[in-house]
Amino acid sequence: MLESGELDIIFTVDLFNEGIDIPSEDTLLFARPTESLVVFTQQIGRGLRKFVEKNTCVIIDFIGNYRNADIKLTLFDTQKSKNSLGKDFTPIVPAECEIHLETEVINLLEALKKKRSPRKERIFHDYLKVKNNLGRSPTYKEIHLNGSINSKEYKQAFGGYFSFLYEFQELSEQESIVYEQHYRWLNKVEKETMTKSYKKVILQFLLNKGTEEWLKPTPEEVAPYFHQFYMAKNYRKRIDFSSKNTKELWEYDQAKVVKLIAKMPMSKWVDRDELVYFENGKFGMNFSVLEIDQHILHAMTLQICNYKMQWYFERKSGGQLNS
Structure with missing residues (x-):
């Protein structure tokens, strides 16, 4: 029917892989x-x-089968050996056949060969399973909740979730640009140590203000949100708000909560990277974001923040986050 022109396309799912000859x-x-x-x-x-x-x-x-192209080229090779794919990545084919690779393809194969590792491939395929189940790219928190591997492997193997997405070309062109331009900030949020959740609560407050505004609040502005966050859930209060000093703050005291915020999370965000400042009671980000990039950077930061908060309280509570 294809030969006669009655059919132009045959689309199948798990059929015609073998045992069919057209x-x-x-x-x-x-x-x-x-x-x-x-x-x-x-x-x-x-x-x-x-x-x-x-x-x-x-x-x-x-669908991305090219990611294993350096290996799959071996199916054309008539001389199977460890060195059959040499520097030029050209398999040895029968005399009547030829394979020509463009320079861009050779560069891609070189890159694939350099970064290939069993661990990274295992992480990527687990990511694909979650992506296929959801029907879209998963968030960092969704990978943590639905993946079969420990989500900390993204940080160990790649430096973080968005570094993984960037390396495996799972970001859009504009997302890749934002990642490159603001890598230092995303890396800071990803790798910021969490002996307590205070710093991430401050960041969460900023992010909750919306996509278009990176507000620069004073401790006084953050205080009601900060206090309510811990009072809303018993496990949060038990884990991070039950020391001798913070127990006194279960009854809201504006001045004391403000003092705690200024002394702990806001001052602790400041580092030699100079990405965050806290001076004269003013706290904020020490970098600018293009208007076209605001939504993307906000979404990336929010994903990391949500994941880190989920991971932190799961670990501290032994997975008991129902109260």
Whole structure:
């Protein structure tokens, strides 16, 4: 039916990978990721059959199988050896066949080869499972709650979740630009130590003000939110607001809460990186954000903050976050 022109396209799910022979098909569109070289070989093979007036087979990858391209090129290799993919990444094919790689492709393969590691691949495939289940890119907190690997591996292997997304090209073009421009800030939020949750509560207050404004509040402005955050949940109060000094603040005292905020989280945010300042009672970010980037940076920061808060209280409470 393809030969007669009655059909232009056949779209299948888990069919025609093997045991089917349609020599005339000259284009393959991949919409399914696979880790198996065997399955990939079978899929490629559907389009490699000889047919009259068929000189080429076009293969278009929509799903990211190219990420393993340096390995999958071996399916064309007739001489299997450890060095079959040398510096030029060109497999040794039969005499009547040729493979030509553009410079950009060679550069991509070089990059893939350098960063390939079993641990990173395992993390990426776990990420893909969560992404496919949700039908969209998961947030940092969703990866933590739904992934099968420990979410701390993103920080250990990549430096953080957005560093992972950037390395595996899961960010949009504009998101990648924002990541590059504000890497120091995102890295600071990701790696900020948490002996208590105070600093992240201050950041949460800022983020809750909205996408378009990075407000620069005084301790007086933060105090009601800060106090209510800990009073709202018993586990928060028990974990981070039950010392001798903070127990006295269970009954709200504006002046004392303000003093605590100024002494602890706001001053502790300040570091040699000079990304945050706290001077003369004024606290804020010491960097500017382009209007076009505000929404993206806000969303990235919020994701890290939400994840870190979830992870912190889970760890401190033994997973009991119901009260």
